[in-house]
Amino acid sequence: MLETFIDRIRAAHAEDSPLILQGGGSKTFYGNADEGEVLSTRTLTGIVDYQSKELVLTARAGTPLAEIETALAERNQMLAFEPPHFGGAATLGGSIATGLSGPRRPYAGAARDFVLGVRMIDGTGQPLRFGGQVIKNVAGYDVSRLMAGALGTLGLITEVSLKVLPKPAAETTLQFELDETTAIENMNRWAGQPLPLSATSWHAGLLTVRLSGAESAVHGAQARLGGELLHDAAAFWQRLRDQATPFFDKRPLWRLAVKPTTPPLNLGSAVWIEWGGAVRWLASDLPAATLRDAAKIAGGHATLFRGSAPIDGAFAPLAPALRALHRNLKQRFDPKGILNRGRLYPEF
Amino acid sequence: MLSPAFLSQLRKLLPDHCVLHAREDLVPFESDGLSAYRNTPDVVALPENESQVAAILRLCHANQVAVVARGAGTGLAAGALPVDGAVLLVLSKLNQIRHIDPLARTATVQPGVRNLAISEAAAVHGLYYAPDPSSQIACSIGGNVAENSGGVHCLKYGLTVHNILKLRVWTIAGELLEIGSDTLDSPGYDLLALMTGSEGMLAVITEVTVKLLPRPQRAQVVLAAFDDVAKAGAAVGNIIAAGVIPAGLEMMDRLAIQAAEAFVHAGYPLDCEALLLCEVDGVNEEVSDDIFTVHEVLAASGAIEIHTAESEEQRLRFWAGRKAAFPAVGRLAPDYYCMDGTIPRAQLPHVLRRISEMSVEFGLAVANVFHAGDGNLHPLILFDANQPGELHQAEAFGSKILELCVEVGGTITGEHGVGLEKINQMCAQFATPELTRFHEVKAAFDPDTLLNPGKAVPELHRCAEWGAMHIHGGQLPHPELPRF
Numbered sequence: 001m002l003e004t005f006i007d008r009i010r011a012a013h014a015e016d017s018p019l020i021l022q023g024g025g026s027k028t029f030y031g032n033a034d035e036g037e038v039l040s041t042r043t044l045t046g047i048v049d050y051q052s053k054e055l056v057l058t059a060r061a062g063t064p065l066a067e068i069e070t071a072l073a074e075r076n077q078m079l080a081f082e083p084p085h086f087g088g089a090a091t092l093g094g095s096i097a098t099g100l101s102g103p104r105r106p107y108a109g110a111a112r113d114f115v116l117g118v119r120m121i122d123g124t125g126q127p128l129r130f131g132g133q134v135i136k137n138v139a140g141y142d143v144s145r146l147m148a149g150a151l152g153t154l155g156l157i158t159e160v161s162l163k164v165l166p167k168p169a170a171e172t173t174l175q176f177e178l179d180e181t182t183a184i185e186n187m188n189r190w191a192g193q194p195l196p197l198s199a200t201s202w203h204a205g206l207l208t209v210r211l212s213g214a215e216s217a218v219h220g221a222q223a224r225l226g227g228e229l230l231h232d233a234a235a236f237w238q239r240l241r242d243q244a245t246p247f248f249d250k251r252p253l254w255r256l257a258v259k260p261t262t263p264p265l266n267l268g269s270a271v272w273i274e275w276g277g278a279v280r281w282l283a284s285d286l287p288a289a290t291l292r293d294a295a296k297i298a299g300g301h302a303t304l305f306r307g308s309a310p311i312d313g314a315f316a317p318l319a320p321a322l323r324a325l326h327r328n329l330k331q332r333f334d335p336k337g338i339l340n341r342g343r344l345y346p347e348f
Numbered sequence: 349m350l351s352p353a354f355l356s357q358l359r360k361l362l363p364d365h366c367v368l369h370a371r372e373d374l375v376p377f378e379s380d381g382l383s384a385y386r387n388t389p390d391v392v393a394l395p396e397n398e399s400q401v402a403a404i405l406r407l408c409h410a411n412q413v414a415v416v417a418r419g420a421g422t423g424l425a426a427g428a429l430p431v432d433g434a435v436l437l438v439l440s441k442l443n444q445i446r447h448i449d450p451l452a453r454t455a456t457v458q459p460g461v462r463n464l465a466i467s468e469a470a471a472v473h474g475l476y477y478a479p480d481p482s483s484q485i486a487c488s489i490g491g492n493v494a495e496n497s498g499g500v501h502c503l504k505y506g507l508t509v510h511n512i513l514k515l516r517v518w519t520i521a522g523e524l525l526e527i528g529s530d531t532l533d534s535p536g537y538d539l540l541a542l543m544t545g546s547e548g549m550l551a552v553i554t555e556v557t558v559k560l561l562p563r564p565q566r567a568q569v570v571l572a573a574f575d576d577v578a579k580a581g582a583a584v585g586n587i588i589a590a591g592v593i594p595a596g597l598e599m600m601d602r603l604a605i606q607a608a609e610a611f612v613h614a615g616y617p618l619d620c621e622a623l624l625l626c627e628v629d630g631v632n633e634e635v636s637d638d639i640f641t642v643h644e645v646l647a648a649s650g651a652i653e654i655h656t657a658e659s660e661e662q663r664l665r666f667w668a669g670r671k672a673a674f675p676a677v678g679r680l681a682p683d684y685y686c687m688d689g690t691i692p693r694a695q696l697p698h699v700l701r702r703i704s705e706m707s708v709e710f711g712l713a714v715a716n717v718f719h720a721g722d723g724n725l726h727p728l729i730l731f732d733a734n735q736p737g738e739l740h741q742a743e744a745f746g747s748k749i750l751e752l753c754v755e756v757g758g759t760i761t762g763e764h765g766v767g768l769e770k771i772n773q774m775c776a777q778f779a780t781p782e783l784t785r786f787h788e789v790k791a792a793f794d795p796d797t798l799l800n801p802g803k804a805v806p807e808l809h810r811c812a813e814w815g816a817m818h819i820h821g822g823q824l825p826h827p828e829l830p831r832f
Contacts, residue, residue, distance in 0.1 A: 052589060134762070136762035141550075221631070315536065319526065329537060
């Protein structure tokens with residue numbers, strides 16, 4: 001089965017013809033418009049190995065996230081980075097290639113934090129294997145994590161090994177009516193205290209906080225923080241994770257990642273804050289440069305997350321030395337630039 | 349040898365006391381924590397600020413002189429072993445804590461700041477830096493990043509790679525790269541991951557921004573004794589299956605237990621084959637719940653004795669035994685050689701059985717200390733370097749253990765790094781295409797191979813030569829390579 005993919009990439013390399021790597025197609029909006037024929041991993045499915053007592057799961061790239069999450073739930077475990085599904089068809093490979101994580105990210109870690117190993121095919125059609133199925137491994141450079149978020153530009157991920165975690169025994173969500181400034185302050189202050197936080201959100205005057213852990217710990221924190229109990233909380237966090245609320249329908253949708261303590265940015269549009277203050281979503285027609293500067297001053301970067309037309313500058317430009325290094329790495333893994341050409345940066 | 353012209357240019361870049369070249373000044377730098385490997389450096393440069401680091405790198409680059417970066421020198425894989433004709437760039441004078449931001453929970457520090465000093469400085473805010481390698485009192489954060497250091501608590505709190513946000517690094521050409529950011533991610537490739545654990549091969553670190561965590565309200569430890577290592581191994585899996593992620597989960601075998609008990613009188617039961625130490629931490633109520641669960645699981649897993657520390661004093665005493673395990677084992681023989689493989693935990697009984705068989709074959713005793721939660725095994729091979737051939741025997745035994753780790757699906761190094769020590773075993777773990785990519789990753793940063801040359805990733809001809817001597821099961825590794 002893998003041979004088909006190797007042959008296809010070898011041929012594309014030989015003919016210098018670009019390929020668009022795709023899983024379930026749930027995140028085709030993300031990144032710049034790319035060119036070429038679609039190479040789908042949807043036939044490359046299945047959980048290869050799942051050792052719940054070792055906290056390690058290995059699955060082929062095209063395996064639907066839903067299938068993995070079901071298997072994990074049967075043993076009371078989960079993907080702690082809470083990857084977005086964006087409509088349902090998301091695959092493991094796509095989740096790792098985009099490196100996107102959900103509401104639990106600031107408290108549990110990002111997609112890249114849980115990657116233990118990958119099998120991949122580089123841009124010359126060479127199959128490669130990095131990392132492994134063990135939690136601690138420092139042999140060789142960490143190419144597995146380098147693949148997370150590389151948007152397939154360094155290789156086609158064919159198999160991923162991940163660290164998984166037990167599901168928390170209890171979960172509760174509290175809401176507080178607060179202005180933006182106070183909400184940002186509280187998110188940060190609480191994160192510096194021994195509280196079982198697992199997600200935070202602020203929008204339209206409402207701070208929403210999820211607590212996860214042992215029953216007693218969740219109840220204790222709830223008693224300490226006060227607030228109103230949110231019923232149907234699972235649906236709330238799932239909609240936020242998948243951007244399935246009308247707020248996220250507006251275009252262009254920008255994601256400003258900033259130092260979490262950054263005060264309100266006041267950019268003239270309604271904002272949705274996530275990740276303890278570290279991510280500010282807004283639909284804004286302001287020039288890209290204005291938004292990029294605002295994010296940069298705040299210690300981060302701005303991404304044009306969803307546009308109304310194909311995007312040609314999704315990600316913040318890199319400093320010259322970093323840009324040269326990126327080009328150099330790309331050249332080593334995909335010398336002819338056939339994999340997801342232009343998806344990450346137009347120049348490669 | 350470095351030319352007098354080069355040395356005189358180097359001296360112009362730094363104050364006199366920051367360039368060491370007299371033999372007696374160089375000797376302390378001849379090895380890192382793995383003293384079996386020694387090489388006196390040609391010259392030691394001890395820059396006092398970032399611009400001196402950049403200037404040294406530019407000078408070396410212009411003269412095509414190699415550079416070996418070194419922090420506190422506590423590494424255990426000869427990663428900072430001096431290389432002939434190279435400058436040993438020691439970053440220990442860059443030891444300032446630049447800034448602690450208690451609300452954002454970060455600390456920005458220079459590479460020579462000691463691991464423990466970060467937690468000490470953050471303590472006033474109720475915060476700490478989680479990764480705690482055993483050498484944390486001495487090891488520095490720059491070296492921790494270079495090695496992706498772990499520690500006793502990494503099953504729950506992660507390795508260095510999970511606990512840093514931003515780096516300032518300099519390429520060998522003397523160019524600054526700012527990697528990562530003050531937020532949780534950065535555009536482009538994850539160079540933060542690539543730099544972490546890169547063993548000084550890609551760039552030189554001059555500043556690290558780390559994440560700080562709130563200090564857990566409470567920690568509690570349970571000690572359990574088993575009459576069989578397989579049962580102890582299974583108990584670890586059962587604890588995790590019960591939904592508890594312990595802050596620390598350590599195992600010791602009979603020889604390690606007895607050595608530790610004789611040394612620090614930790615109160616360990618002596619009539620057992622394996623001892624588990626399971627620590628849980630968090631908010632008060634959660635710790636109580638988890639301790640109850642752990643206790644039940646240990647009993648159901650066949651522990652012959654279970655003790656929950658009844659006081660903070662007893663908790664620390666239980667840990668003192670584990671923490672003193674290395675020096676304690678060191679009392680049993682003139683020398684010991686510490687290995688660092690990781691295995692899937694289910695393979696533990698098989699691996700320990702094979703190790704004890706090999707112990708007989710090689711005629712050297714071995715004590716096993718195990719970060720059981722994450723499968724990181726530290727066999728300590730006892731030997732006497734004054735007996736002709738024993739060091740060589742210990743190294744050969746160690747190699748076999750690492751190859752066994754790879755064979756059962758594990759890795760040759762969980763936290764100590766490859767350095768020079770395990771460079772041959774890299775040939776057992778990786779095939780030619782992967783090793784080639786590693787060299788290409790290095791070339792993307794350091795095309796002239798000037799940073800820490802000869803470490804971490806073996807040259808392909810080295811694997812061919814090593815492979816020729818290690819024909820396994822009739823199969824020659826790397827058959828595609830020309831021999832010698």
